[in-house]
Amino acid sequence: MTYRTYVALGDSFTEGVGDHDLTLPNGVRGWADRVAEVLAARAEEVGSSFAYANLAIRGRKLGAVLDEQLEPALAARPDLVTLYAGGNDIMRPRVDVDALVARYDDAVGRLVGTGATVVLFTAFDPAGFPIFAAGRGRFAIYNELVREVAERHGTRLVDFWRMREYREPRMWDVDRLHMSSAGHQRMAIAVLDVLGVAHDLEPLALGEAVVRTPRELRAENLAWARTHAAPWIKRRLTGTSSGDTLSPRYPQPARFGTSSPE
Template identity: 40%
Template sequence: MEIRKYIAIGDSFSEGYGDEIEHGHPRGWTDLLAAQLATAQGHDVEYANLAIRGRKIGAIMREQLEVAISMQPDLITINGGGNDIMRPRVSAEWVSSQLLIAARRVLAAGITPVVVSGANPSGVMPLGRVMQRRGDALANEVRRWANALDVAYIDNWGDARLIDGVYWSEDRLHLNARGHAIVAGNVVRALEVGDGDHWPELASLTTAEGRMDARYWRQFVGPWIGRRLTGRSSGDGRAPKFGAYIPISPRDQAA
């Protein structure tokens, strides 16, 4: 499959949050994937990233899906639901049904969809057992229909490597640079555009290897609870990282 135009939709995971480079700009697995697509094919790839941190699946469907389809790419990576399953009254079945609708819409437009799950933070975050149960349910639902539709599903949730705190940011909710590199490798192998192991060990500013002390709860958990109570989101007022296509050339492999 020739890929000349690639668009990512989703939340902070697809935006690249946790893998910040110069001036706090998020890079992440989608940027790495775009660079590898250009390198493997030997030509420029047009790349857009409509993902915005904090977005739930409903907002991704409303704000990003149809825009991405209208831009007529060859490939759309779809991610979402992580922010939904952290809410107490949202079912994995409903989130899965929305992802299924998105995949079908992309297919109907003649575009290749790749559904990419987030990684599993349950081993490093507070209330990890609850997240594990909900994430397992969502992953099982998506696997079922992805297999039936013959849609590629990148199961980062089930990647045992990503349970280790060395791959997570200090906030324990987002992958760091090393974690994003593993996800990029998983997608690269699924698309058969490389072995996924060619990136050097990316330097990460923080990891989730330490213990959850008072500073962690004050700096990360408290503000998160505050946003939930007031109906705010970390993505409020943010525009997409790359709302229009930008050219990625083979020489951008280091991203």
């Protein structure tokens, strides 16, 4: 299968947060860009055109993702769509998971109805992540409902929950909230594999693990809490988002290669 138009919808996961590249819009690259680069090369091999749009913005809850991104995505008439949304909702103190996924289900039905190939994702398993572990049951319920949506509509599914390699801390950025470059690379591989697209991507080398004394680890955890956890919690309490002043990285489908769209 050669895809001609790929549109990525979602939040920070799809925007690429944690995969830093100051030469690119919003200063990030991400798994979706990495997938688009492979798809562009595949299209070029067969003399086909390829265009890519990434509408994702960090911090967006599911309602905002669908309100802001669904109609532009449909208007682009893509033959490939990736959608991850709901993670920022299920990390809030209160959420109706059934109502959340019901709206998600409607959106997926509209996307599938266009004839596009649609890729969905479960949420990651927060076991071992102290700030999220208490909500593990909620994550599990959300994921099972997403699996039902995928089965009902015949979409592809990347089951992030079952990807145990993400229990390795080096797969995550220093904020411990977003995937590192290695994490984004691994996710790109998973997406291409679930699509059945041949590629030569390999997992990035993680480097040597750093062994810390208990005292060093406590100091590191305190620094992380001040620098990353506290601001994240404050944004949740005040209803603000790190993406409030940002725009989509690539708002319209455009040619894409090994650099940004033209």
